[in-house]
Amino acid sequence: GEFDLDIESPWRFQIADEGPPMRQERARRTRQVILNVAAMEFAAKGFREASLQEIAVQAEVTKGAIYHHFSSKENLAAYVVEEHYARWPSLVKDVKAQGLSPLGTLELLLDRVARAFHEEPLVQASARLQIERSNLAVRLPAPFVGWTLLLTDLLRAAESAGQLRPGLKPEAAARALVAAFFGVQHIADTLNEQADMLDRWGEVKDLMLPSIRR
């Protein structure tokens, strides 16, 4: 049945320096190209080694254009993370619209997120920047919180629908799923640059979901 997902709030956060207003379409496009190229650079080399010069060359803009849109390398990193989190609400809406059961929605959602980690540079860059967050002199949103809240909602709905193993606490299962997912994507990234993420997530899912279902 329908369940209320507050999918906007967990991932909304205020960026320190908002940057210039987006008047022309061309400026918006340039900004997006810089973000996409920066994501690949951050994902490949991490914050410190990522080079604004390299980003400028690949985005075919001047370094000045990067500073115009993002004011600093740190702020550019914050926007890469913001772009990553900004993706989830629409993904959640799409999955929810399939009208599956709460646990069916949870499984499909995490499969889609696994695919995003497998193939999207913005998501991969954000995950790597979040790991480096203590070395970054810019405020990033707390990782994991948004997903833990959202999965808790889904698991509470599963409990109401009688889908949850008796005695299982929704919050505990949500934390365990987020921890498992984080570990899987981290290992897949570290050892194989996310190449085997879908298989590795499938193994963990096949182990955990039966222990969650009634």
Ligand SMILES: CCC[C@@H]1OCC(CO)=C1C(=O)O
């Ligand atoms: C869905 C699991 C949570 C997810 O795993 C990697 C990561 C990186 O920051 C996450 C986050 O929520 O921030």
